[in-house]
Amino acid sequence: MLHGVSTSLPAAIAQAAHPLTGAMGDYTPLLELVGDANYVLIGEATHGTHEFYAERARITQRLILEHGFNAVAVEGDWPDAYRVNRFVRDRGDDADPIQALQGFQRFPSWMWRNTDVVDFVSWLRSYNDGLEPDDKVGFYGLDLYSLFTSMDEVLRYLEQVDPVAAAAAKDRYSCFDHYQDDSESYAYAAGAGTSASCESAVIAQLQELQRHALAYMQRDSANAHDAYFYAEQNARLVINAEAYYRTMFRGRVSSWNLRDRHMADTLDALIGHVGARTGTQAKIVVWEHNSHIGDARATEVGQLGESNVGQLVRERYGDQARLIGFSTYHGTVTAASEWGGRAERKQVKPALPGSYEELFHQAGVDRFLLDLRTGSALREELMASRLQRAIGVLYLPHSERRSHYFHAQLARQFDAMIHFDRTSAVMPLEQVSKANGREVPETFPEGV
Known part of the structure; x- marks a missing residue:
């Protein structure tokens, strides 16, 4: 046994996992899982990991190109994202993606003012250039902090x-x-x-x-x-x-x-x-933290009465929705140590014993996609409640368990999971986010 886990479970995960190699066909099984669904919610285990942003963009590009998705909605403020929407649809005054993203000044600005988002916004503008005005793919914000x-x-x-x-x-x-x-x-x-x-x-x-x-x-x-x-x-x-x-x-x-x-x-x-x-x-792709797009009913916070976007979308749209999570075992992350603090490149500790992240690490596959919808003995094993890590805009390694973990049933929470064993910090456009009196700290866990 490995921390209470059957020694055969990591091997079963390795066998079921679809390795991600950087090839064009990496996410073909995921697009097959999406099928005719109109709403694909893609998460992130942190707000500051390069791989999560870059791979989410790769998936979204294929959904736009091959499945006709026509909007992207993100965990960002409505007015700031709408400025980007005007840019990608060629209706704004901004000259380039960096300028279009200037609205995102509220801490933590690096969530959207980073090099990976610049690359995606640039791609989206180029893609839209060949389309009629009403057919251009939009970019929108879902959050409510812009009072x-x-x-x-x-x-x-x-x-x-x-x-x-x-x-x-x-x-x-x-x-x-x-x-x-x-x-x-x-x-x-x-x-x-x-x-x-x-x-x-x-x-x-x-x-x-x-x-x-x-x-x-x-x-x-x-x-x-x-x-x-x-x-x-x-x-x-x-x-x-x-x-x-x-x-x-x-x-x-x-x-x-x-x-x-x-x-x-x-x-x-x-x-x-x-x-x-x-x-x-x-047909809309949603980019938010795992804590928002994984079905809350499968988590300990859901048992305390919390709901979230993933749960509500499933309740409203049923099989028209797909929920996709990301995870990492260790690496680096861009995060602050206090609200309004400087964006830092911080070391992410190896995941705690008994967590899904440790279980995926034990599978021995560096990068993989795991389908959680297929009925199997493995899916039943992943119905067990285990620890799951969530790093928001703050990373507090000295209080890792209390600040960044909760219990969840993975196979109920998501339709698919994408794991990168070692990840790297996203590159902010600036090192300091403005923390002024206009807004107050976001919610648990540590600003997600």
Whole structure:
């Protein structure tokens, strides 16, 4: 026995594993597993690993080229990602991918301002160059941390289409003025009940925007529908971000669930919008941390009442969804040691005994893809609850077990797993991320 694991289990994993060699056909078995599914959610075990970003991009390129996927949605803020969307669809003012990614300034900027994302955004722009405007593949953000930026974007839109409505919206959003763009101050004040919340004002603003939707979308503009959709999603984000900050000090479960439900609802909105724009079925690739896209019902945090994007997408779309995770045994990672800290290249400790990562290491295959959907004795073995590592934007090796591990049933959590035994740190475009008062730390585990 190896740490309570049958000595035959690593051998069975090695036999079932599809080695990844860097060849063109590496992910052909994965595309066969995707089949006719329209929504492919691809994870990452850290927010700072080169292999996870690079291989996720390789998979996504094949899904776009061979399966007709027409949008990419990421764990990033809606306004920042939409700037990239304008660039890749040739509707923005940015000259190159690095400039298009400049919106991602909030800590941890290296999640999206890194060389691997630059390469993918460059590829996507080139791919779109040969397509009709409505057929171009978009790039969108699902997250809700852009409370103040999204308010600014709603006002900017209304100033262009309806100055009278813009003045009324500015009055509604003035509820936030004395917090000086500091979401943490608002979270403390509204959450503690020391100040009235802005809930009714932000809800009223979305309702008013929607009341004029038809008129705004009928404006004489080539991208009137896209512009309205962008503004509406910003107004909806303001509602959910306000609720998130108001509840975040009341406990992890409620704030986590609100955030992931927002991301799942944003994906739903994208499905409708992309389908209407292209006149075809929306087929979307999602890039998020494993903790968001692996089905929460298969984890110990799910048993505590948490749900996540992967669970919600499975519940809503069933077999139309595929959930794909990544893992690593050791190597290096780009992460900070404290919230708002400098991006560091840190050594990742070998995985703990009893973890899935250690089990994959024992299989002796450096890089492999493992199909978890096929019914087999191996799949039943991988139904056992074992430790799984999750490194977010912070890596705290001195508290490895408490900070970065939870129990999960892998074969229920994902449809496929991709393992790289040794991984390397992603290369940030800058070494320092801006940590200002506008945003507060993300959620467990350590900022995912």
